[in-house]
Amino acid sequence: MIARKPWKSAALISLFLASFGVKADLVVLQYHHISESTPPSTSTSSSLFNAQLDMVTELGLEVVDLHKATKDIFSDKPSTDQRIAITFDDAYESVYSTAAGILQERDLPYTIFVDTAAIGKHGYMTWAQLRELATRDGVSIANHTAGHGHLARKPDETESDWKKRITHSLDTAQAELKRRLGTDLPVFAYPYGEFDEALEAAVAERGWYGFGQQSGAIGPLTGTTRLPRFPMANAYGQLNGLKDKLNSKAFPIDTNKLPDGIVRANPPTLTLPLVDDIKPTRLTCFASGMGRIDFNVSGDSIAIKAPKPFNSRRFRYNCTHPAKEGGFYWLSQQWLDLSKPED
Template sequence: MPLKVFLKPSVVVALMAAAVSAQADLVVLQYHHVSDSTPPATSTSASLFEGQLEMISDLELEVVGLLEGTRQTLSGSDGKGNRIAISFDDAYDSVYETAAPLLADKAYPYTIFVNTDAVGRNGYMTWDQIKELAERPGVTIANHSADHGHLARKPGEAESDWQARIDNSLDSAQETLARELNSPAPMFAYPYGEFDKALEREVAERGWYGFGQQSGAIGPKTAETRLPRFPMANAYGQLGSLEDKLRSKAFPIDTGELPDGVISENPPTLRFPLVEPIDAGQLTCFASGKGRIDFDVIDGKVKVQAPGTFNSRRFRYNCTHPAGDGSYYWLSQQWLDLGRPED
């Protein structure tokens, strides 16, 4: 008679988590300035940036190109451990002066998302500098819009006006990059990390991957037009919490089924399915500026709603869950209040 082995539910959950966490998810780091003299909210000090690169090296994590890594991860390619991709928004001159030499020393690939109207202005790279970097091995240039505008449809904006504005911002930038660099990558970083379902459709119709500024790792079930990145400015990229981010795993749900980020109520409600190996007893959720928040499980779905209203234009709900081997599944939903002033 065959021997039957019965495992406790908690052990089953742990084993399933370990199996899923074995896949090679992609963690994308997002930077603006790498400087000690630029605005703190969007800057990573040179010493912190060096420390971050050293931690990636010490953990023996592979750094891959963003386009290559995204394609492989979404296709479900097998692998061991996480892979890391590095990206910069806006093409600030500190990336050329400070970050690029440090990355060259490590032979790490990276991507620069360029808002084309700003090139050559004070504090930004010139086209000559961008072209020089683009010719280096492992450096990719991609689209960050022409004007770095708030691209979600504004309250009261006619759909035809919004469509014309989006077409101009996205397509003129891509045309400029094509003219200057020949073949820009099919990737787009949303200015301010702001997007809505309609903007996601525009990005999808162009055959581009869309990257936000909400945190989390990319996995096979991550939606192609709401790909997460971990902001690495001084307040968010400190070394004490960096390892958890570098080793984080994509939450095992289809993120394309998450709600539109534009809020219709304040505080908004996030719902997502309670799928294996997620155990409600080990799930923890947080809200921007409010710390840990409660959630309910109703009909197999997790319902998350902050206890009070938000007074900022952008804010997030983050949920984490142990994924085995000391890592965490990480889900971040960015919310956008169009009634609040633009930056």
């Protein structure tokens, strides 16, 4: 079973990081469609996709298998090389018709997170196509639920109803992937990147790694049920900012200690511990739709809060800080306002 790491003091975290010497992390790229004719918010053009992969090659970064690389990060002797993993959510048809050929020609591994209830519907792959891809070297197929529902517990939902709903969604999909494709990988992607503490616990109980949609790199202190990925759609994956993302480092704090993101006050406050590698004068934070925002330093912590409430269901605080070995520490906290309508 994948257990969540215990909370650590700032001093212990500093010692922990120092033991790894030069820090190199795993950066996971998240895609949906590879197409010029699908919804812009979740699409990456084939030309941009190729250019992104070209930059990965030019930077000398190794593209690795998601599950194996994630296990390695949390091992006693993680790799000291900065590495990249490629993922696709939902199993859209364009991944089969466009992305798969590009990646096969480049001999790059990737993972497809599958909504099993959507397979065979318009715009999605068929089971035959998934079965074919699953036989190719470097291709992994993993769980993205049956039905792509919003899995965090709804405000008016009983605990028993919630448990029944998420148990069906998670376990039906895992069983169908095993039955149809023979795959039983312990990696899972949250629909919409939404999760709460109870859902994280359900993922951990199954021994799975849980991947969100908040940006950032994965390091030894990253929570195993709240693993970040960089969205790579046209709006977020442009080349002018891609190098910093590919070379980013996990923020040097235990992210299990951060909130699960459920909004209880709007705007919410994110409190980060002050550790040796973080200097407030070099920290920069942004809020969705608001640009750069201020923060307050008090004692051994930093309090980050947007200047006004948000109107959306999901939004983020993103913070970066120069890393001592080059590049940037990168942290994204996704917030989820359950009072807002579902997509």
